[in-house]
Ligand SMILES: *[C@@H]1O[C@H](CO)[C@@H](O)[C@H](O)[C@H]1NC(C)=O
């Protein structure tokens with residue numbers, strides 16, 4: 303063995319040992335932090351509303367375009383956003399964060415990490431600095447939905463919103479992003495593990511396996527339901543009914559702009575509140591990686607999510623009809639125009655770039671394990687004063703924004719450092 307090779311081996315062993323040690327520590331800390339919060343707070347009735355009173359701290363300006371008496375309303379600020387996985391929800395969170403800052407709203411954030419101890423069910427005791435009787439306006443981090451606990455946290459006038467995505471695309475994305483976290487995928491042979499899995503899912507899938515929920519009916523699971531039911535099981539219809547009764551607005555990733563316009567209408571927001579850049583996008587994600595055959599298999603495998611999606615696709619378009627197709631088309635065109643305008647003001651080169659080309663670490667998005675496939679942006683250097691703040695906020699990735707809003711993310715960050723050290 304030459305000296306150079308020996309050095310390589312040594313450094314690899316060093317990394318391996320360091321990695322194992324750190325991962326061990328992480329797991330211990332993680333278990334400890336979960337145990338810490340297992341207490342049952344006393345029950346205090348929640349308020350009707352947590353909007354500042356008088357509710358019009360920021361009344362809508364009566365501009366020319368809003369001179370209609372029907373449009374005089376004040377924006378709704380009490381919001382439960384059920385953040386589903388792999389559904390453009392990082393982009394939506396950026397919108398919510400800016401809205402929350404603008405109206406000085408109180409967010410119910412998790413403590414020490416960026417989710418509410420997912421995949422365990424949401425408990426209000428997981429909320430940072432929670433005390434019974436407190437007023438919170440917005441909750442929007444990943445959680446496993448638990449209606450009973452949410453009701454004991456948020457005011458009665460809370461608007462429940464969520465977002466769904468075509469289950470075949472969602473499955474593909476989840477497989478890419480979380481596949482390696484589910485040990486049963488390690489034994490799938492070949493380079494195209496997704497295809498291999500879909501050709502015979504039952505021979506690989508282990509419903510009891512660690513993290514297996516990421517790879518079957520993940521949407522239904524996120525809503526707190528049982529993702530391993532047979533699609534014909536009456537509990538599936540029951541689950542869908544519960545979701546449709548609970549949520550005031552169910553948006554669709556495939557029609558993101560239309561969804562935002564419906565949101566604006568439902569919550570009495572401004573067009574300004576809807577501006578966004580696509581965050582957390584994957585390289586080459588604009589084209590589906592699924593052949594028609596694999597797509598059909600993915601839908602069959604995720605049959606519950608497919609039922610869920612089809613149900614809310616129906617209600618979505620009924621709502622668009624009620625809003626007016628022409629009016630919707632006009633508003634979407636306007637939103638797109640405004641977003642393009644912002645992109646040309648804020649973004650260097652006007653589009654997203656590979657992680658390796660992002661200059662500021664503050665603008666680096668979080669990456670899935672084992673690769674750097676998530677794209678990000680460079681903020682233009684000479685943005686005019688009037689737009690500087692907004693541009694920076696619009697481009698700030700989720701974890702950095704959470705930190706800015708005062709969330710302590712030590713577990714999430716430590717995990718990131720461990721991954722950097724072992725180069726995973
Ligand atoms: C009021 O709303 C109607 C229908 O939405 C629109 O046609 C009209 O131009 C609006 N008027 C003003 C003054 O904005």
Ligand SMILES: *[C@@H]1O[C@H](CO)[C@@H](O)[C@H](O)[C@H]1NC(C)=O
Pocket residue numbers: 366369
């Ligand atoms: C808007 O409403 C005000 C008062 O109701 C009225 O005086 C004004 O002419 C209206 N402007 C437009 C553009 O309709």
Ligand SMILES: *[C@@H]1O[C@H](CO)[C@@H](O)[C@H](O)[C@H]1NC(C)=O
Pocket residue numbers: 611612615616619
């Ligand atoms: C969604 O609904 C629209 C309108 O009813 C329909 O044209 C479309 O095929 C539906 N899509 C899915 C995926 O069900």
